[in-house]
Amino acid sequence: MSRLGPEIHPLLTEDVVKALHGRKVWTVGDFVKVDTQQIIKIARLNFREVRAVKNYLLKKFSATPVNGFDFYKNVLKNTAIIPTGIKGVDQLLNGGLFTGNIYELCGPPASGKTHFVLTLIKNVILNMDQNVHIFDTKNDFSAVKMKQMLKNCDEDRRTKSLGKIIVNRCYTRYDLINSLYEIKNDLENNMKLRLIIVDSLPGVILNSNDHLTNNLYLNHIANIMRYIATEHHVAFLVTNLITTWTDGGFKTQQETSETITCGKYWSSVPNTRLRIEKMENSGGCKLSVLRSDTLNQKVNSCADIVPTEDGFL
Amino acid sequence: MNQPISSLNLPDSIIGKLANLGFNYCNDLGENVAQRANIPDYGSLKRAPKRCTALELCESESNWKPVTSFIPQLDCLLSKEIASGVVTELCGLPGTGRTQICLHLAVGVAGETVFIHTNNNLSVERLKEIAEKFVPDVGALMQKLLCIEATNFTELRATVQFLKTWLSNNQIRLLIVDSIAWPLKQQPLMERPHLIYRLFQELRILANLHNFAIVVTNDLTTRNTGATSSSFGDSFYHIVNNRILLSRVNNRFCAKTLKSANKNSEVFFKFE
Incomplete structure (x- = not known):
């Protein structure tokens, strides 16, 4: 106050x-x-x-200064690694999603972003005793599809698992911000949550071409996300869109260029930015690290994953 | 950390006025202050949308009655894709059966369809012909079908506003926009993406509230690289949930899913 x-x-x-x-x-x-x-x-x-x-x-x-060693100990004590359950991706990310980080998954349309999100949810609810919160901005989350992906479990486990997925349909940026603050309040009242997914950030941002106000709201979203991520040790996964543009006309055909939506401002927000793309010939997908604060990108920078009916492998 | 007032859906003038009086955070702003500052319905401004578990969602999704087009092969594909709250795009060259499928769907989901046509494509004779084949009482069907002509983007948006009030008294299962391309092509190139996003945002809110599915048709265009793809680029591709590509060889039609929550599939069919 x-x-x-x-x-x-x-x-x-x-x-x-x-x-x-x-x-x-x-x-x-x-x-x-x-x-x-x-x-x-x-x-x-x-x-x-x-x-x-x-x-x-x-x-x-005011903000209180903390001794570096204490801070380090605190991080070690509270950070959890959430395995994605996809072997190649876990290797790429040194074990999985680290709490306290914001991850971004960007890719062209229909490249498997939502499928990746569904796979991640499936593996987390089956292997961890934690809820997963998903913000769905364009009705992409299908519970029936999720149920199909869990078809190998027995009835009891499937029901219990589905109960652990909390779906929040947000169609406007205001919905998203209000919900994030609501989650913050719940976390302060001892709600347990380790993973929050925002499936499609452009869904609430691209509806205006006033970039000034867009950045204002992106800033609000980034602020509360970072706060939740670091204070309550939660991992965020945000999906974003890559659009392809061709410069010049038919006669002066130039190379195509790719743009990640939500602007330059947002590009500095995620701690790790991943890119997913479909491989034309093999039918598989490639996941690569575009930028990361924490990962050593020289060691490994991409993973091949195979889409199946039950999620990525 | 408190929620700043500037993150609420309020005009800049009110936010500025409040900031000048030292109100920066929602916690400081009580109900009575909000009233004095002329903020109507302050409680709902801060309200977050309701959450539900996937289990509850699964139940409501299972209650959805699949749509039918009276073409068995096509229904195998469409019944999986067209679902409540979901936007399905039918794209294809002229003469690949986009409007025909829309007409079939309008007959199949009889009495619970809103048909918005933008390019004078709606042929009532053809609709009647299809209805006579499959439905016993054609007159009743025609009477219950709501057709709206919206030839430009302003009319289209006004139609959505009209539906907001109309839907509070009527129940539908399907909203068809036959050719979303025509009204959008009248808009300047740079403005298209956000107009599309805003339109679909409004439609999705309605669809979620009143439990109906959305089908839109779109044109194909040639990209600079020489490849054909659906009009309006990647941002449009992103905002639709499903995309079905239609094509035709002689009298044989083909529908192929390009983007879908399910496995991509392809079916061949014929119109009766």
């Missing part, structure tokens, strides 16, 4: 807050910035009281 109110500190009584608001000291930030002498005059508190309130506010609202 950044606005000053009587519930923040006992010295900030309603009268004091009213006086401060009257002089346009609205928020905690304003209070800390304004000169102490001036606040003494406005709020009719003594010097020591103002200092005490300022120190209290600074302590409560």
